[in-house]
Amino acid sequence: MKKQNTQKKYVPELSQKEIDELSNSIKTSSQKIVAETIKRMKESDKNRPKTMKYFDEMADLFGKREKEIIEAKKSGKKIIGYLCLFAPIELILAADAIPVRINSGWYDATKIGDRVVPVEVCPVIRSTIGAKMVSLSPFLENSDAIISVLTCDAMTKLGEILTDYTPIWQMTIPRIKDSDQALRLWIEEIKSIKKEIEKLTGNKITRKKLRRAIELTQKATKAFRRLQQLRKGNPVIMGRDAMLAIQTYIWDDVERWTKNTNKLCDELEKRVKNKDWSVPPDTPRVLITGTPMFWPDNWKVPSLVEEANPKGVILADEICSSERILNDPVGVDEWSMNDMLNAIGERYLMASTCACFSSTDGNEDRINWLITKIKDHKIDGVIYYVVRGCMLYAMEYTRVKKVLDQLNIPVYYLDTEYTREDVGQMKTRVEAFLEMLTARIDF
Amino acid sequence: MSETKNKDSTEFWRWQEYQRVIKEKTWKDKDIITAGVDVGSVGSKATILINGEIYSWGIMRTGSNSPESAIKVLDFAMKGTDLCLDDLKYVVGTGYGRVNVPMANKAITEIACHAKGANYIWGSKVRTVLDVGGQDIKAIHCDETGRVTSFLMNDKCAAGTGRGMEIFADLLQIPIEKIGEVSLNVDKEPPPVSCTCVAFAKTEAVGLLRKGWSKEMVLAAYTRAMAIRMSNLVNRVGLEKEFVITGGQSKNAGIVKRIENVLNVETLPSPNWETGGLDPMIAGAIGAALFAKALYLKNQKN
Structure with a gap:
């Protein structure tokens, strides 16, 4: 009888021995990669901001933050994982729980996920399944519940597969966002998630608490925007440093992250004053768009761009593992419960530029974002990054290229997998693209 | 022209390695002599230019060791020319093994080099x-x-x-x-x-x-x-x-x-290398040698 209850719907049973072996070997190789990546980040910018030290520490997924989360859990706090940026983290914070995003960036975990789903599936998904199968991610392991938003097809099934392990709260996102009924449905979803969070944590989300949580993330967005403002002029920070700092937000303590990001900005402002640039101001300026890139292993593309010969520097991006995390604040008029929930609903639905939506204008929100960033950050060229299996971003490329061609902004489609094997070939592609941008500036 | 191929070979995949020098050309010390070395995954190619004009080239199979292949193919291209490594003012490495060309002053991708080389071989209408x-x-x-x-x-x-x-x-x-x-x-x-x-x-x-x-x-x-x-x-x-x-x-x-x-x-028809024309296989090496000349002149100015 009991056996029937625990029978898994998707994943095969692994012995504890196998789980430990696989998880240890991936963890060991990944920590090597993290150390190597950070070392190279330091080497490529001799003058790397000192305040990056904090984010380097946060980047160790098996370090300080893991301990804090385990401690918090022991003291009775709940950890709520989420798979897409659409999860309203203000509600989690208001219930005194800890939000952590749990998409996997481990290359080797995809091979384990391959036992459950075919290789044609997006590697972000396969890797997350694999990470869960061998209990690899401290954040995923400690999640008491996971919010799964039904965005792309692969995400839709990922949540279902993870029900084999953890309580999953599914949220339906309308695939058309600019209609009244879409927003109404979404706000209903937000309200029902609020109930789930309250039930799990035993904490009521009061008006006061929610307001405090919203103000907390608003401050984080403010710090983020300050950082982005600094990336509009001559480069004072390498793109992959900025991207790492931004990404740690998805597992760090929000208040502490904000404080440290402001410290980073203080240091960068001094550098602007002293004209202390990270790279020569005529270095080609790159924007990255497309599929998300997750720490720790999948830092391949930012590294290739900023270690290339000729070198490029990333000044902006439009990916949901970086700038999109923090670009838009929740905008509240009246601090009533109803207004706050509506504002949260609007912020998560309307401000998103995700390719999972369909619109008759051809995702104009994303196009406008790209055009604005290209102008503001004086971008020379765009890298359109897609992992194989990421259907929606692959399809929208045609649209984005058409628009960028009209603006005379070169765009390069860089497709890859969760693997290190293709780095040599990708290096040629990235370098040829940067040579092309350099030639436009220089020869 | 030197060749390396056994007539009765049963290695059907093996293509011909060869070297050529444009005999009517000569060089003086003050000439800008540059080289392009294209270490591909299968073939290595080297080209020598005198004042931006082709003088000699060599094509051979890439071995398992990229630096060695680069050295060998450049030596091959200089065979019978009296040139030695010191006479080369600037060398650009390209191809898959471009970062492993020991004598190169700079590496440039084969993509830029092939476009440049094609422009040299067929002209500006390409x-x-x-x-x-x-x-x-x-x-x-x-x-x-x-x-x-x-x-x-x-x-x-x-x-x-x-x-x-x-x-x-x-x-x-x-x-x-x-x-x-x-x-x-x-x-x-x-x-x-x-x-x-x-x-x-x-x-x-x-x-x-x-x-x-x-x-x-x-x-x-x-x-x-x-x-x-x-x-x-x-x-x-x-x-x-x-x-x-x-x-x-x-x-x-x-x-x-x-x-x-x-x-x-x-x-556009390819020149016939067997009757003395340029070989489209060395387009990348030609491009690299042309970039070498441009970079040499740029450095002289600075």
Whole structure:
């Protein structure tokens, strides 16, 4: 009888021995990669901001933050994982729980996920399944519940597969966002998630608490925007440093992250004053768009761009593992419960530029974002990054290229997998693209 | 001309290594002598330019060690010229092994170099270059100065590349240099093999041979599939005339004819290297040597 209850719907049973072996070997190789990546980040910018030290520490997924989360859990706090940026983290914070995003960036975990789903599936998904199968991610392991938003097809099934392990709260996102009924449905979803969070944590989300949580993330967005403002002029920070700092937000303590990001900005402002640039101001300026890139292993593309010969520097991006995390604040008029929930609903639905939506204008929100960033950050060229299996971003490329061609902004489609094997070939592609941008500036 | 090939070789994949010096040219100490070394995945090429004009070149197989291949092929190109390494004012490395060219002053990707080299070989009217190398295929669009304006590269799969052709030469026991001609020796063009992956295409080819297909027919079916794949890449980058093909496969008439057929366009004819013309296989090395000259002059100014 009991056996029937625990029978898994998707994943095969692994012995504890196998789980430990696989998880240890991936963890060991990944920590090597993290150390190597950070070392190279330091080497490529001799003058790397000192305040990056904090984010380097946060980047160790098996370090300080893991301990804090385990401690918090022991003291009775709940950890709520989420798979897409659409999860309203203000509600989690208001219930005194800890939000952590749990998409996997481990290359080797995809091979384990391959036992459950075919290789044609997006590697972000396969890797997350694999990470869960061998209990690899401290954040995923400690999640008491996971919010799964039904965005792309692969995400839709990922949540279902993870029900084999953890309580999953599914949220339906309308695939058309600019209609009244879409927003109404979404706000209903937000309200029902609020109930789930309250039930799990035993904490009521009061008006006061929610307001405090919203103000907390608003401050984080403010710090983020300050950082982005600094990336509009001559480069004072390498793109992959900025991207790492931004990404740690998805597992760090929000208040502490904000404080440290402001410290980073203080240091960068001094550098602007002293004209202390990270790279020569005529270095080609790159924007990255497309599929998300997750720490720790999948830092391949930012590294290739900023270690290339000729070198490029990333000044902006439009990916949901970086700038999109923090670009838009929740905008509240009246601090009533109803207004706050509506504002949260609007912020998560309307401000998103995700390719999972369909619109008759051809995702104009994303196009406008790209055009604005290209102008503001004086971008020379765009890298359109897609992992194989990421259907929606692959399809929208045609649209984005058409628009960028009209603006005379070169765009390069860089497709890859969760693997290190293709780095040599990708290096040629990235370098040829940067040579092309350099030639436009220089020869 | 020096050659290295055993006439009765049973290594059907083995193509000819050779070296050439333009005899009527001479050099003086004050000349700007530059070199381009293109270490590809299958072939290594080196070119020497005197004041931006071609003087000598060498082509040989890339060994397992990139730095060694680079040294060997550059020595090969300088054979019988009285030149030595010290006479070279500037060297640019390119190709897959570009970072492992020990004597290079700078590395530049083969994409920029092939566009530049094609511009040198065929002139400023070239707009689209298809480089079919040993392990990858690149479709490049360039302007009248040979500067890259956009490009596409195949993924890590070797289908349609020189390496794939070598495997077929071995399978069908036809010398690699004859493979193009043989593939054209069919009354009617057969449908292309359905799978472009080299490993699967080989299995499919064995099946066709068993069904009683002639070698020519099988080769035609494979070559056609590869030509379609390459044409798709060209179409995606945007085909604009004039169109040329560089790299080892530019010598494969079966590929060239079929690409022209699929794209409904004529390529600019390749110079015939056997009768003293330039070799489209060294386009990348020529481009690298031209960049070397430009960079040398730029450094002199600063």
